[in-house]
Amino acid sequence: MIALKEVSFTYNKTRVLEGVTEVFNPGQIYGLLGDNGVGKTTLLKLMTGLLFPQAGTITVQGSVPQYRHPSFLRSVFFVPDTAFFPGITIAQYVEGYAPFYPQFSKKQFIHCLTAFNIGYDNDIEALSFGQKKKLLLSFALAANTPYLFLDEPTNGLDILSRAAFKELLPGYIDETKCVIISTHQVNDLSNLLDHVSILRKGRLIFSQSIEAISRQLLFGNEAAPGAEILFAEDNLRGRATLTGNNSGYPSGVNLEMLYKAVMTNGEKINQLFAHTQNIAI
Numbered sequence: 001m002i003a004l005k006e007v008s009f010t011y012n013k014t015r016v017l018e019g020v021t022e023v024f025n026p027g028q029i030y031g032l033l034g035d036n037g038v039g040k041t042t043l044l045k046l047m048t049g050l051l052f053p054q055a056g057t058i059t060v061q062g063s064v065p066q067y068r069h070p071s072f073l074r075s076v077f078f079v080p081d082t083a084f085f086p087g088i089t090i091a092q093y094v095e096g097y098a099p100f101y102p103q104f105s106k107k108q109f110i111h112c113l114t115a116f117n118i119g120y121d122n123d124i125e126a127l128s129f130g131q132k133k134k135l136l137l138s139f140a141l142a143a144n145t146p147y148l149f150l151d152e153p154t155n156g157l158d159i160l161s162r163a164a165f166k167e168l169l170p171g172y173i174d175e176t177k178c179v180i181i182s183t184h185q186v187n188d189l190s191n192l193l194d195h196v197s198i199l200r201k202g203r204l205i206f207s208q209s210i211e212a213i214s215r216q217l218l219f220g221n222e223a224a225p226g227a228e229i230l231f232a233e234d235n236l237r238g239r240a241t242l243t244g245n246n247s248g249y250p251s252g253v254n255l256e257m258l259y260k261a262v263m264t265n266g267e268k269i270n271q272l273f274a275h276t277q278n279i280a281i
């Protein structure tokens with residue numbers, strides 16, 4: 001489990017994160033959403049011990065990330081938005097880095113590389129940006145760390161590779177692993193996430209499981225008569241609406257619409273979750 005308590009972070013004099021409290025549990029895939037520059041990457045770096053909070057506490061399975069204890073480092077893998085590699089072959093990379101991850105599986109690595117259409121015999125320098133990203137994603141999935149942090153994982157990936165990523169991730173997650181994905185490409189994550197956390201102006205303004213969202217909110221094309229519309233927008237099929245869910249059935253979740261709705265009407269939406277476990281504000 002990862003536990004953040006009242007975490008604040010400032011770069012020089014700019015306050016980026018303010019009092020962030022959140023729990024990330026094993027067996028779950030979390031989507032971390034928020035506008036550009038809101039602090040998503042910063043939060044991932046804090047949880048992986050690359051930055052240290054000025055206030056509040058972070059523990060990852062009881063370890064404090066900033067101490068970077070070897071057992072902690074073995075348990076986390078961070079895939080940054082832009083990857084830098086030494087000028088070596090893929091085989092040399094695996095030889096050099098896999099020993100740091102006791103659960104690394106070469107078989108899984110080759111499986112992921114193949115799904116991404118990358119040969120094992122390549123020089124890394126000869127790969128494009130997207131290919132390097134796929135190499136790192138393959139390594140990350142094969143490392144089998146209990147905690148996997150992905151910063152914009154589908155950024156730079158072609159259409160087929162995005163689809164491959166969507167197929168690979170469910171094969172990776174099990175009850176011992178926790179994945180936290182920062183992204184703007186919410187469509188790439190539809191049906192993958194178990195939980196959505198949204199940052200705004202440095203604060204966590206929404207944090208709910210997909211299960212709770214589908215139970216409490218109804219994403220439809222026409223609101224029931226008399227239903228309070230929490231968010232609406234015109235689309236090609238007419239008017240998409242978000243209302244409270246009184247249907248008695250779980251709703252399909254439109255992540256893009258959820259995001260827009262929380263950004264514009266977050267307080268009202270959070271009120272609908274007042275009796276569920278994950279209340280952000």
Ligand SMILES: Nc1ncnc2c1ncn2[C@@H]1O[C@H](COP(=O)(O)OP(=O)(O)OP(=O)(O)O)[C@@H](O)[C@H]1O
Pocket residue numbers: 011012014016034035036037038039040041042043
């Ligand atoms: N090394 C740094 N020094 C000073 N300010 C920084 C540094 N890195 C990031 N920032 C600032 O901190 C804020 C949060 O940056 P961060 O990269 O965490 O945002 P983000 O939510 O990941 O953004 P994006 O969606 O654009 O990737 C931004 O305003 C950014 O300009």
